[in-house]
Amino acid sequence: MNAQAAMEETPFTPEGPQPLVREIPPGARYPVNALGPLKEAVEAVQGMTQAPVAIPAQSALAVASLAVQGFADVEMLGGKRPVSLYALTIARSGERKSACDAPFIEALRLHEREQSKLHIKQRQEWHRRHAVWKAKHDRILTDAKKSKSSDSAEAEATLRAIGLEPQAPPSPDRTVTEPTFEGLTKLFATGQPSLGLFSDEGGQFLGGHAMNSENRQKTLAAFNDLWQANPIRRTRAGDGHSTLYERRLAVHLMVQPTVARTFMADPLAADTGFLPRFLVCEPASAIGTRLHQTTRSNWAAISSFGNRLRSILESEMSMDAETRELQPRCLPLSDGARETLVRFADKVEQAQSPGGDMAHITGTASKAAEQAARIAGVMTLWRDLEAKQVEPVDMNNAIELARFYLLEAARLADAAQISAAIDQAEKLRRWLLDTFAETQVLVRDVVRRGPNSLRESPKARAALVALEQHGWLIPLEKGSVVRGSARKEAWQIVQAS
Structure with missing residues (x-):
């Protein structure tokens, strides 16, 4: 409209x-049946909170993406891409965003806490080893300076014998809430190569230091690069130049409508391709209908999700021992999944022609097929990290979800025009x-x-x-x-x- x-x-x-x-037409019903292995947990959280089902669905997809993104990339119609997902959930205060997010992220928080305790012991051991190494290193250099011999071969050989400087154990944190690009880059360099930016107060990030007028363009470009798995290049006075390869980032920002409207109205957010990379939804409010007598409990489904998440988080990601560069395998598409994706991609391409239904959101529409492949990869790997390929059933479900998000993008773009x-x-x-x-x-x-x-x-x-x-x-x-x-x-x- x-x-x-x-x-x-x-x-x-x-x-x-x-x-x-500003009257915004209602959106389509969220296709919860298309969530595949995530469906039961999403319905359990929705039944418990009685929030719009899209809210727990967004949380489940984002957490699952974080869990599996370090293990495999998914085949596209041309090349391969990460299975990292960026999600933006728009809901007013009181819609129980935090209550929906908590059950999905609980196992992740517990994992981080346990790893943090282990990290303390690892750092203590590292400090001891580093002190011994440094003492030997400094003594060799001191002796070399005192020596009257101009031949440094003996000193060099001795330095090689004590080995490289012991590196500090990586930070165990898997999530951040309000990072600057510099802070995120530092964490990627010293911590895990697979991270998640999760915030149920996403306005703090969108309105924070990383997104102010001086940093916004740089931050948007950096997040675009991470979505595409491009190298992270950083040049700073004093620190020199560094490049980090094969890092992965999943994102889920929950924001209130006023914050979202301001951000989505910024031409830079759309023109840089940042906003079109997000799975965006703004479900109809459920406030006023959430009666205690209609709540439903399914703790078994929530527990099953948490157990699966813990199992994946405790699995070892393939990476280079020195650079911590991820070495994800490529998850191929089955013939049937590829044929289905081709049909969807062609249909969306035609809808972008002048006068077409998607002509006003070509940035988002052009990424719809890739979003479908990413979602299919997430569902496939969540079910089985060793899966051989993406099957048609997961691709069909992923396309239904991608179509929903595409229609949401079109609806919200129309709403932005109405608002303007x-x-x-x-x-x-x-x-x-x-x-x-x-x-x-x-x-x-x-x-x-x-x-x-x-x-x-x-x-x-x-x-x-x-x-x-x-x-x-x-x-x-x-x-x-x-x-x-x-x-x-x-x-x-x-x-x-």
Whole structure:
């Protein structure tokens, strides 16, 4: 639905001017049956919290992505890609976002806590080994300086004999909440090569230091690179240049609508390709319907999810011993899965043609097939880390999910257009009632003297029509005399009572 059509659904009524309201059409029902091995746990959390099912579904997908992304990449229609997923869940305060997230992430937090205790012991041992190594290293250098011999071969041989400097054990943390790019890069260098950015207060990240005006473009580009598994390149004064290869990042940000609107309205978020990489949804509110008598408990399903997560987290990821560079295998598509993905990709491509349903969100639509392959890879590996290939059943489910997210993106993009049009109309309404001295208005009045953002005829006319539809203006008959001249187009301003 475009902005004009949405505004035409709010006609003038004899009751007088109507408020300018951003009405967002409801989204499609979340295809929970397409979640495959994650379905039972998602339904269990939804039954317990009675939140919109899309919220626990987003959490489950993101946590599963974090768990498996270090083990395999998935075959695409051209090349291969990580199975890392970026998710953005939009829901107002009180929708039980945290309550939905907690059951899925509980086993991860327990794993991190246990590994943290082990890490303390490992660092103590490292400190002892490092102290011994440093003492030997310093003594060799001191003896070499005292020696009158110009031949340093003996000293070099002795240094080689004591080996390389012992490296500190990597940080066991698997998640972060509000990282700067520099902080995230440092953690990738000194910690795990597979990380998750998870926050049930995602506004703290989107509105934080990493996303301020100075850092935003750099941060967006860096996250785009991580989504594509590009190397992380870092050059800083004093630290020199470093490159980290084969790191993986899963993301789930939960944000309130006002925060999301501001971020999604930023052209940089869309133009850089950052926002189109996200699985975005804004489910209808369930507040007011969550009665205790309708809650459902299925702790067995939640426990099963946690046990599977722990099992994967405790599995060893293949990586280079020195650089901690991941060495994921490629998870191929079966013939049937590939054929299904090709049909979906072609259909979405056709919908992006001028005038097509997806022509206004080509950035998101162009990634839909890849999102489907990533989701299929996540579900396949969650079920079996040693799976030989992606089967058609998982690809069909993943495509259904990818289609849902694509329709959500289209809906929210339309809503953004409606919001922008309503905002412009509201600016004009305030100007007409508070500043404009006449009782009748022409398009040229707005173009010449109105708000700066409306000083173009098409924008001015669109805002005037919006106010007409909401009853703030009454169109005058063609040829009506306004300020001494007959006018083809003019409106009478309605003063609110």
